[in-house]
Amino acid sequence: MKKLLALVLTLSLILGMAAVASADDQVTISVWHRWSGTNEKILQECVDKFMADNPNIKIDVVGKAGEYFELLQTMISDAAAGNPKPDIFVGGYNLLNYIAEELVPTNVDELAPDQAALDELYGRFTDEMLALANYNGNQIGLPLAVSNMVMYVNMDIFEAAGLTEDDIPTTWEEAKKVCAVIKEKCPDKYGLYLQLPDTWGDQAIIFSAGGEMLSEDKSRVDFTNEGLIYAIQTWQDFYKEGYIPHCLDSEATPMFNSGDIAMNLTTIMKINTYKEQSTFKLRVAQTLGFEGKTKQLPAGGAAMISFATDAAKKDAVFKFMQFMTSKEGMEMWTKTGYLCITKDEVPMVEGQEYSYAQTQYARPWECWPGGSAGLEIDSRWLSVRNSIVMEGWDVVKSLTDLETECNNLLDNQ
Incomplete structure (x- = not known):
């Protein structure tokens, strides 16, 4: 009996130690x-x-x-x-x-x-x-x-405007013509939206237009090169023509899901959200490029x-x-x-094939130079960009002034 009791006590001690060890290993x-x-x-x-x-x-x-x-x-x-x-x-x-x-x-x-x-x-x-x-x-x-940027298309709006899948644009130049048709045939609908919250959408349109946002050595900003100016001017033109709603992404996403925007240029990451929440016939296509230019898309x-x-x-x-x-x-x-x-x-999720097909155009999502100064540059870029495309600020003057401000910030940090 004593031996049995001793064995029980020994086992209890061992199990207790194991429990402590297990807790310690957590x-x-x-x-x-x-x-x-x-x-x-x-x-x-x-x-x-x-x-x-x-x-x-x-x-x-x-x-x-x-x-x-x-x-x-x-x-x-x-x-x-x-x-x-x-x-x-x-x-x-x-x-x-x-x-x-x-x-x-x-x-x-x-x-x-x-x-x-x-x-x-x-x-x-x-x-x-x-x-x-x-x-x-x-x-x-x-x-x-x-991810890369794709274009989600509301085919109900296309059909109401007399358009078919063959009319889904592949370039910004084609998109302008499609938006004009939609505005004429469906005046209560918007033609297009390009995401705004960070520089990712900006870099997609700028790089695809042959532009850059930084100097060749990545140490300074470059907002006055021809490709960048052309891209931002194109973006502003879509707002001026009434093809893009004057709103932020937080408003644009529900607008698209409820059927008020024909084409939405944003990340493939949102594909399941749109499939679940959209109330129309949804198609996915590659994002827009520019005629005569090789598409370039930030990862x-x-x-x-x-x-x-x-x-x-x-x-x-x-x-x-x-x-x-x-x-x-x-x-x-x-x-x-x-x-x-x-x-x-x-x-693959259905629709991802269009995104995978664009990986050949991938390039890095550019970082701003200057460490903490780069965070300030990011804030200034987004603020001025919004004022240019949504409020109609002069493209060249605004970008020239911003380039000077940001490079001075880098020089004086």
Whole structure:
């Protein structure tokens, strides 16, 4: 009896120690992102699957609905208040230079347990895709989301205007003619909308017109080159003709979904939202280019960037990166509408084929130079751009003045 009691006590002690060890092995990491709706739901499904496979890792997901720039500002403010930066920050490709220079992220190389694991992870990507999250030779993040701009078309409006699928435009010049027909035949409808919240849409129209936003060495802004001026003038003309509604994206999206806008130029990431919410016959097409020019489209989306410094958190972050970029992870994640960022072949959402067909035109989403000065340049560009296209400010004078202001800002930082 005494031996049995001793055995029971010993087993209880062992189990108790195991429970303590298990609790000690538990690690919690945080993930910050900007998505809402369907995309937030799918991300949470990915997180839940990862935690089920890795019960010793808990992930606190923090969603801050808005744009990548707003998410970054929130993190900066949070860190300034003395709070730790997130273990994984899903940051836009256009903000990498600021993040790399000002916020000291933990490079992906430092997260890997060994070289073999790192090589296997990097081997999942093409060099071009991996480069999206590389800054000055440092892999400061790992690509997660990538998209390009497509055109969503309301075929009900087209048909009401006497137009067919053959009339879906491929260039801005063709789009102007189509919009004129829609304005005449359907005066209560708008012809087109190009997304406004950040520089991504701007760069798509500017680059495709043969323009640039930065000097060749990327150290200064260049707002007075011929292609940029032509692109912004074209955009302004659509507003002046009444083809584009004078509203922000927060108003344009419900307008499109309710059937008031014929063509909406925005990210392929929104494909599921439009399919679920639109009340009309929806078609997807490649985005617009310019006659005689090769289309150039900035790669939209974001990378997983880590600020983890603790060894256990680094290991957990690396494992999450491995999962999200695995075939299983990509099969789940691409249901958002984002494209597959690895070499794996995964099922396509209907309509994504138009976006995949445009990857040949991809180029990086340009970052503003100057670190913190770049954030101010971004704000000034968006403000002046809105005034030009929506309020009719003089294109050349406004861009010339803005170029001078921004380069002075870079010179005096």
